[in-house]
Amino acid sequence: MSKEVSNKQIIFKDYIHGFPKESDMILKTSIIKLKVPDECNDAVLVKNLYLSCDPYMRSRMSKIDDNYVPIFTPSEPMSGDGVAKVVDSSHPDFKKGDLVTAIIGWEEYTLIKSTETHFIRKIHHTNVPLSYHIGILGVPGMTAYTGFYEISKPQQGDTVFVSAALGAVGQLVGQFAKLSGCYVVGSAGTRDKVDLLKTKFGFNDAFNYREETDLDAALKRCFPDGIDIYFDNVGGEMLDAVLPNMKFNSRIATCGMISQYNLKQAEGVRNLLYIMAKQIRMQGFLVYHYRHLYPKLLDLVAPLLEEGEIAYVEDVAEGLESAPAALIGLFSGRNVGKQLVRVASD
Amino acid sequence: MSKEVSNKQIIFKDYIHGFPKESDMILKTSIIKLKVPDECNDAVLVKNLYLSCDPYMRSRMSKIDDNYVPIFTPSEPMSGDGVAKVVDSSHPDFKKGDLVTAIIGWEEYTLIKSTETHFIRKIHHTNVPLSYHIGILGVPGMTAYTGFYEISKPQQGDTVFVSAALGAVGQLVGQFAKLSGCYVVGSAGTRDKVDLLKTKFGFNDAFNYREETDLDAALKRCFPDGIDIYFDNVGGEMLDAVLPNMKFNSRIATCGMISQYNLKQAEGVRNLLYIMAKQIRMQGFLVYHYRHLYPKLLDLVAPLLEEGEIAYVEDVAEGLESAPAALIGLFSGRNVGKQLVRVASD
Structure with a gap:
């Protein structure tokens, strides 16, 4: 029997007009098994460490037919870029303990059923802060x-x-x-x-x-x-x-x-x-549409980071509960630097 | 003694706001000698045959500091692209009888003192209507x-x-x-x-x-x-x-x-x-800023014209006096095709 744990989630309430409010997102606690279900092939269960708050997410909160990014589904968790740690995996390329970046839910644990649509990728450069993988290296x-x-x-x-x-x-x-x-x-x-x-x-x-x-x-x-x-x-x-x-x-x-x-x-x-x-x-x-340039970014930035010749300022909100306020803060310019939410340290 | 003739001109009255009116341009008759003055080296005196009316000319009628085209000078003739015939020349490249395109005044005769700033160019393709040189070939x-x-x-x-x-x-x-x-x-x-x-x-x-x-x-x-x-x-x-x-x-x-x-x-x-x-x-x-492409235009269009495989519709107003109305007509879409003014036939 695999362990069941509580899984706090930030739920997207419904499509909005105008400025987003904290009440457009609801904290909910569900239960999750810390194991990939048997019927899920090539799936990865991750524990979420960092969430990224990005201005484009506002576009996902309105019901627009021809949107350039997929819109959120009401009553489902918000989602976005994040850093996570693999808890269980039925996918040959990922194993327990791997650190990854992926599109994850705004929740403590996410079951990633499609590694392709979630753009899951193993983290290799571990000599920089983990959060940089959804910032300067993301x-x-x-x-x-x-x-x-x-x-x-x-x-x-x-x-x-x-x-x-x-x-x-x-x-x-x-x-x-x-x-x-x-x-x-x-x-x-x-x-x-x-x-x-x-x-x-x-x-x-x-x-x-x-x-x-x-x-x-x-x-x-x-x-x-x-x-x-x-x-x-x-x-x-x-x-x-x-x-x-x-x-x-x-x-x-x-x-x-x-x-x-x-x-x-x-x-x-x-x-x-x-x-x-x-x-x-x-x-x-x-x-x-420019993913093919990623190696060029790494070639440029990785040595600069190593030599301390490039700076990157982050604004880290603590705890999943702070995510709605952190996202909203982007639109009044409350953040100083890249806005993140730390869901867990490890 | 060289012959003196009358030279009708369309004078630009003063800078305007809003839609241009016919009264912003004044018909005036002056006198001109049909000879390049002795003190003018490399000058060309032309008899104007066709004037071009173009939307961009509206920008020349307003006093804008940082304009993308030179603005008109009040009390001077309007000017623009045209087809003309050389009457007299002190420039080695042009002789009496040459057909040219150039920036000419809105007048019957223009003395072109600077062939460079007036972009004077001899017409070579004479098997197409003359007016095409300020239209499809211009x-x-x-x-x-x-x-x-x-x-x-x-x-x-x-x-x-x-x-x-x-x-x-x-x-x-x-x-x-x-x-x-x-x-x-x-x-x-x-x-x-x-x-x-x-x-x-x-x-x-x-x-x-x-x-x-x-x-x-x-x-x-x-x-x-x-x-x-x-x-x-x-x-x-x-x-x-x-x-x-x-x-x-x-x-x-x-x-x-x-x-x-x-x-x-x-x-x-x-x-x-x-x-x-x-x-x-x-x-x-x-x-x-793309003049260097002119040979490419000619390569494409000249054979098509010869074979009748490209059409070009012009709207020709008769007489210099009709020029102000022809120009203004552009802004209500009165013209059908390229708007020209025929000043003289030959």
Whole structure:
């Protein structure tokens, strides 16, 4: 007889409009056997250690027919990227004790029936904090790598602007830009974040967008000769202010539009004529379609991590119960760096 | 003594806001000697035959500091692309009787002091209508070629949508798309234009945007599986409707935004999140930066013209006096095809 344990879960209540609230997610306790059921071939049962909170998850909370990511199922647990430890396995590639990253439920234990759709992958680099595997060495790292190197095509000396610059992705884009010999400026929503960008992450300059009465003036102050690359994490009003400040033949990597996700109707962007007048290339990307670049990210980042030449700041919320508040905090910019939830230490 | 003749001119009155009116341009008659003045080296005096009316000229009528084209000078003649005949020349490359294209004044005779800034070029292909040299073999041809082949990167079987599809550029984009094995749909503003697109130009389908109460529904009807390439001549509301109908990895060539040029404030475009969600590449271009492609346009189009396998519809207004009305007509879609003004026959 295998052991039965309680399994706390964060349940997605129902589809929402506007800003998510903690009450849209419900803590529930169920029971789970710590063994892969006999009828499940190639399945893996994991104990969850870290959950990732990401802005794109907001899109999964609304009922949109043609969504770019699968929407959540009401009354089922929330889910997302995570770090976990294998408890039991009927899959030949995974055994008890293996550390993995995967799409896991927001719960203490997850039974992964399809290793393919859950993108389960064994962790090999164990000389870095485990949580980095869903940060700098995970999807945020890949997003920064893809958007900067693959989409933005940086040249030495380029001027680079990054919004949400202290986020999970932005902090890496800024450091990649510096590694590429670019001049980089970031925007963030608090003075502390602005200080961090300039001191810890080596941004050439940074500004607090909440304190600027005129975003266009702020951008002109930081980029008197214009912007070669805009790494867009926020969309909306900031994008509109950036467009007239782009240089001829410049690039916009459309990574995310966090300022828009909770609005009933997205803000209208008026300055699109600059796309033509400045020969701007504005290009969107979804990191899931650039998985083949992962070895390149590792080649770049692993040695830098080893030599302490790249920084990565995380904001770790303690305990599964804190996950709803942590997720919601992303949309008010409460997090400082990559937002995680530690479900268990081991 | 060289002959003095009267030189009718269309004078640009002063910078404007909103829609241009005929009264923003004034007919004036001056006197000109039909000889290059002795002090002008490398100058060419031309008799103007055809003027081109183009939407971008609206941008030259407003006082914008950082404009992408030089703005007009109040009290000076309007100017633009044209076909002309050399009357006198102190430039070794041009002689009396040569037919040329150049940036000319809106007047009967123009003294071209700088052949370089006026882009004067001798006409060699004389087996096509002269006006084609500022149409299918001129800037509109180059614009269609650049935006379609260079920016949109068509693949056989792609679905292509062209707005302002019967304009100077759109009619060619549609035909290029057919030549490339694409499925192409155009929008225009009258039933007659829609008929022409389907009958004369071989568009697979077309619709009258003024008769559609729901642009999104019209696009879904024409493109049930989505759009691979949007050749955008209009911007604004149509662009907003197109974005959700784009396919994954699709392209938008931002050629112009004629719907926006006369507005005090551009319309806000709300559906930009699709740029990310559909991995759209939206790219602007100014044809003046792609002059090197001109031989490629000629290689493609000259034989097709010879064999009657490509159509080009022009709307020719008679007489210099008709130029202001012809220009203004562009913004209400009065023109059917490329808008020209015939100043003189010979």
